[in-house]
Amino acid sequence: xTQKQFSTQFAEMLNLEPDELTSDRTLDSIEGWxxxxxxxxxxxxxxxxxxxxxxxxxxxxxxxxxxxAAVSSKLES
Amino acid sequence: xxxxxxxxxxxxxxxxxxxxxxxLTLTHEELESRFGCDAMKRVLFGTGIRNRRVASDGVCGSDxxxxxxxxxxxxxxxxxxxxxxxxxxxxxxxxxxxTTACVLHERLSLKQSCxxxxxxxxxxxxVYALSVAHSxxxxxxxxxxxxxxxxxxxxxxxxxxxxxxxxxxDGGSATLVGPTxxxxxxxxxxxxxxGSGHRHLMIPAGGFRRPHSVETAQETTDGDGxxxxxxxxxxxxxxxxxxxxxxVPPTIYELLAELGLGMEQIDLFLFHQANKYMLDYLxxxxxxxxxKTFYFLEEVGNTSGSTLPIVLREAWSAGKIGPGKRxxxxxxxxxxxxxxxxxxWPDSTxxxxxxx
Numbered sequence: 001x002t003q004k005q006f007s008t009q010f011a012e013m014l015n016l017e018p019d020e021l022t023s024d025r026t027l028d029s030i031e032g033w034x035x036x037x038x039x040x041x042x043x044x045x046x047x048x049x050x051x052x053x054x055x056x057x058x059x060x061x062x063x064x065x066x067x068x069a070a071v072s073s074k075l076e077s
Numbered sequence: 078x079x080x081x082x083x084x085x086x087x088x089x090x091x092x093x094x095x096x097x098x099x100x101l102t103l104t105h106e107e108l109e110s111r112f113g114c115d116a117m118k119r120v121l122f123g124t125g126i127r128n129r130r131v132a133s134d135g136v137c138g139s140d141x142x143x144x145x146x147x148x149x150x151x152x153x154x155x156x157x158x159x160x161x162x163x164x165x166x167x168x169x170x171x172x173x174x175x176t177t178a179c180v181l182h183e184r185l186s187l188k189q190s191c192x193x194x195x196x197x198x199x200x201x202x203x204v205y206a207l208s209v210a211h212s213x214x215x216x217x218x219x220x221x222x223x224x225x226x227x228x229x230x231x232x233x234x235x236x237x238x239x240x241x242x243x244x245x246x247d248g249g250s251a252t253l254v255g256p257t258x259x260x261x262x263x264x265x266x267x268x269x270x271x272g273s274g275h276r277h278l279m280i281p282a283g284g285f286r287r288p289h290s291v292e293t294a295q296e297t298t299d300g301d302g303x304x305x306x307x308x309x310x311x312x313x314x315x316x317x318x319x320x321x322x323x324x325v326p327p328t329i330y331e332l333l334a335e336l337g338l339g340m341e342q343i344d345l346f347l348f349h350q351a352n353k354y355m356l357d358y359l360x361x362x363x364x365x366x367x368x369k370t371f372y373f374l375e376e377v378g379n380t381s382g383s384t385l386p387i388v389l390r391e392a393w394s395a396g397k398i399g400p401g402k403r404x405x406x407x408x409x410x411x412x413x414x415x416x417x418x419x420x421x422w423p424d425s426t427x428x429x430x431x432x433x
Binding site for chain 2: 036043
């Protein structure tokens with residue numbers, strides 16, 4: 001999965017248009033980024049990238065770019 | 078004359094199951110007024126739980142266990158003098174001391190040569206208790222067991238803790254475990270623990286490590302607006318979710334490998350009914366076809382260690398379980414602790430008749 005595909009799916013999960021979810025978008029600014037979304041993100045990352053990411057990796061992320069960085073090893077360049 | 082137990086020439090199985098729930102329901106609508114409609118919409122999506130049963134004041138988990146056991150003994154026409162092992166599974170005991178199983182011994186009028194004790198492991202307690210009953214019976218230490226569950230977890234929650242109030246429910250169950258021919262019944266067990274996760278699901282105060290005090294009763298509000306104190310149940314939902322999706326698949330694969338069985342040879346997978354969203358994902362991750370799953374939580378909530386016997390009874394009543402079917406049960410959660418078993422449902426659940 002490429003970074004673009006991952007971002008598109010992540011945006012869809014948060015009810016955002018793909019271009020609304022840039023790397024520098026702060027997670028606090030996303031209305032739907034709550035505890036349920038965090039679990040959905042874990043599922044997305046586990047299902048699509050085969051990575052069982054630790055929840056504090058996601059809860060400590062400030063921007064979407066921080067999440068990309070956390071999963072980058074599993075994304076196609 | 079030797080007094081060592083005579084090992085059983087056979088296996089054991091679940092022979093009967095009953096459960097009991099409180100009548101009172103804490104509804105989705107009531108929680109909407111408490112937490113807001115939008116928040117509850119998210120909760121319903123994230124958990125699949127709409128309504129949950131709540132015990133009335135003065136009612137304990139043991140009362141549901143007692144009710145279920147009474148029905149079981151009567152409806153299955155079991156002579157209560159034939160019960161020589163009672164295991165009560167609870168983390169909300171009647172008293173810290175004595176053991177709730179002993180209190181139930183009196184209520185159920187069981188004989189004095191009956192062994193009674195509690196197991197307190199929450200979500201995994203049912204399968205742990207089955208493994209103990211199976212081990213004691215096959216070792217010849219007991220002959221016929223009642224495995225009871227019963228909890229009132231809703232009593233341990235802060236009413237404004239949205240992380241837990243919408244999930245938890247109260248209730249209890251009773252299961253008869255007895256002999257069955259070799260090759261039937263319990264085929265094997267896989268038990269596990271990760272104590273490093275014990276802080277993710279706990280009531281911090283009230284035990285001897287940190288007794289109740291004015292300080293422990295102080296309320297705190299977390300980043301999501303959830304209110305709790307050290308006297309109420311704390312659950313790190315994301316950490317438990319992470320634990321569940323990490324531990325459940327390998328446990329199932331390892332148990333099946335040890336039993337020489339493939340996933341396709343299991344007819345029904347029953348998971349601890351914690352959270353439908355998580356179970357749906359586990360089922361997807363394990364590639365289990367939908368007809369091999371069964372759920373029962375939307376209307377009753379997560380009843381902790383009682384979810385497995387309850388969903389088992391419902392699946393059995395719905396015709397999903399019968400002679401020859403292989404059923405996998407897996408409980409996982411608080412501790413952190415987990416336990417899985419595969420049961421080859423017996424050809425007969427009747428008790429062997431005593432020799433004439």
